[in-house]
Amino acid sequence: MHQVYIRTYGCQMNERDSDQVAQMFMERGGYFMTPDEAEADVILINTCSVRDQAEQKALGKMGLMGRLRKQKPHVVYGFLGCMAQSRGEELLQTIPHLDLVAGTQKYHRVVDYVDTILKKRLERQMDDERFSIVDVAEEEGSQNTIRDQELQANQATAFVSIMQGCNMKCTFCIVPYTRGSERARPIAEIVDECRRLAASGVKEVTLLGQIVNRYAIKEFPTVDGKSPFVQLLDAIHGIEGIERIRFTSPHPIGYREDLIEAFARLPKLCSHIHLPLQSGSERILKAMHRPYSPQRFLEICEKMRAVRPGLAITTDVIVGFPGETEEDYAATKEVVRKADFDNAFIFRYSPRRGTPAADLPDEIQLPERVKEERNQDLLSLINDQAKPKYAALVGKDVEVLCEGYSKTTEERLMGRTSQNKIVVFPGPVERLTGRIFSVRVTETHGFTLYADPVTVS
Numbered sequence: 365m366h367q368v369y370i371r372t373y374g375c376q377m378n379e380r381d382s383d384q385v386a387q388m389f390m391e392r393g394g395y396f397m398t399p400d401e402a403e404a405d406v407i408l409i410n411t412c413s414v415r416d417q418a419e420q421k422a423l424g425k426m427g428l429m430g431r432l433r434k435q436k437p438h439v440v441y442g443f444l445g446c447m448a449q450s451r452g453e454e455l456l457q458t459i460p461h462l463d464l465v466a467g468t469q470k471y472h473r474v475v476d477y478v479d480t481i482l483k484k485r486l487e488r489q490m491d492d493e494r495f496s497i498v499d500v501a502e503e504e505g506s507q508n509t510i511r512d513q514e515l516q517a518n519q520a521t522a523f524v525s526i527m528q529g530c531n532m533k534c535t536f537c538i539v540p541y542t543r544g545s546e547r548a549r550p551i552a553e554i555v556d557e558c559r560r561l562a563a564s565g566v567k568e569v570t571l572l573g574q575i576v577n578r579y580a581i582k583e584f585p586t587v588d589g590k591s592p593f594v595q596l597l598d599a600i601h602g603i604e605g606i607e608r609i610r611f612t613s614p615h616p617i618g619y620r621e622d623l624i625e626a627f628a629r630l631p632k633l634c635s636h637i638h639l640p641l642q643s644g645s646e647r648i649l650k651a652m653h654r655p656y657s658p659q660r661f662l663e664i665c666e667k668m669r670a671v672r673p674g675l676a677i678t679t680d681v682i683v684g685f686p687g688e689t690e691e692d693y694a695a696t697k698e699v700v701r702k703a704d705f706d707n708a709f710i711f712r713y714s715p716r717r718g719t720p721a722a723d724l725p726d727e728i729q730l731p732e733r734v735k736e737e738r739n740q741d742l743l744s745l746i747n748d749q750a751k752p753k754y755a756a757l758v759g760k761d762v763e764v765l766c767e768g769y770s771k772t773t774e775e776r777l778m779g780r781t782s783q784n785k786i787v788v789f790p791g792p793v794e795r796l797t798g799r800i801f802s803v804r805v806t807e808t809h810g811f812t813l814y815a816d817p818v819t820v821s
């Protein structure tokens with residue numbers, strides 16, 4: 365038996381991909397998963413390329429783990445995912461003990477590759493020559509290989525991968541180069557997966573895709589004015605047992621009338637949308653290759669709140685994009701003020717190799733100091749906006765889906781509201797996990813609500 369350790373960096377899509385790889389190891393037989401890297405015979409890091417920091421962390425971690433090779437020379441080391449895709453062969457030079465580099469369309473091949481490497485090791489025991497596998501080629505149909513998943517007991521929520529890749533080519537973003545072009549899974553297969561999840565007790569599904577609300581826009585037809593994404597939402601909404609539907613990560617241009625209207629008629633759609641702004645300056649949005657205006661962005665917020673009162677909106681903003689002036693930044697603050705977000709992820713622009721923005725002249729790159737100042741300034745604006753929204757919930761009852769123990773302690777449980785607000789409260793884990801009930805909010809710290817359970821029948 366071989367023990368497999370997988371470390372994941374990055375987004376929910378990566379988490380889902382890692383789960384799938386883990387499941388494939390278990391199904392193969394002869395492998396089991398371990399949370400302890402020191403115990404492992406196979407060490408895999410599923411990587412993220414969205415920011416340089418994430419790449420450096422993964423490289424640093426793999427570098428450190430190489431020390432184990434001296435004590436356990438049989439260990440197989442591999443990089444999976446986005447950085448594996450974008451750097452390929454070059455990683456073998458950077459990390460001498462690396463055995464496997466498998467790109468984003470190769471997750472389903474990882475177990476075979478590890479098998480092969482282990483076999484070769486046995487054959488070549490007396491042979492110093494190194495054997496490694498690098499596979500970052502495109503593979504037709506690879507989007508259909510991330511599907512059924514192993515669930516934990518009482519698992520209340522699940523991620524469902526509905527598509528891979530992105531055709532938008534925002535100039536700052538490496539995703540189109542690491543995840544490839546848009547490829548959708550068929551609606552029927554996704555719905556079947558959701559049905560099976562519901563039958564296993566899952567109450568909430570989060571649909572995943574790099575540009576999720578443009579799902580299959582070119583591959584499948586519009587029917588009765590409904591895009592393939594809205595057709596998919598309709599189909600999942602009809603599944604008995606699924607009580608909540610979320611999706612991430614969307615693009616503002618995917619919020620067309622049919623999707624806005626879906627929030628009016630499909631109550632299982634949660635009252636939270638993530639709507640990445642990136643910049644509030646028309647000029648910078650153009651330079652980013654984001655095809656919407658600040659006005660259109662605010663119009664979407666307004667329309668969405670009109671069809672779904674109480675809707676929470678969160679966003680992503682990049683500060684310090686090359687050429688961003690004080691006026692551009694002021695325009696971003698203005699849109700942030702008007703949009704009145706519930707929370708935001710603020711990123712300092714960092715050039716990603718191979719993206720168009722990375723080739724912009726040095727003269728228009730902003731100093732780190734300016735990026736940091738804008739980052740802190742925007743964070744404090746977002747905090748000022750969000751705090752009253754949280755404070756207003758103290759003393760009120762909110763409905764949560766209980767997901768199990770809180771992340772920090774097994775003495776308390778956690779759940780999320782439909783607005784995606786995290787609530788921590790006491791209670792018996794077996795009885796409450798997977799159930800939707802009301803809790804009364806007693807206090808708030810940061811972006812967490814604390815509550816006592818009140819009505820559990």
Ligand code: SF4
Nearest residue numbers: 530532533534537539
């Ligand atoms: S839409 Fe999203 S994933 Fe696609 S290129 Fe733009 S930022 Fe990247």
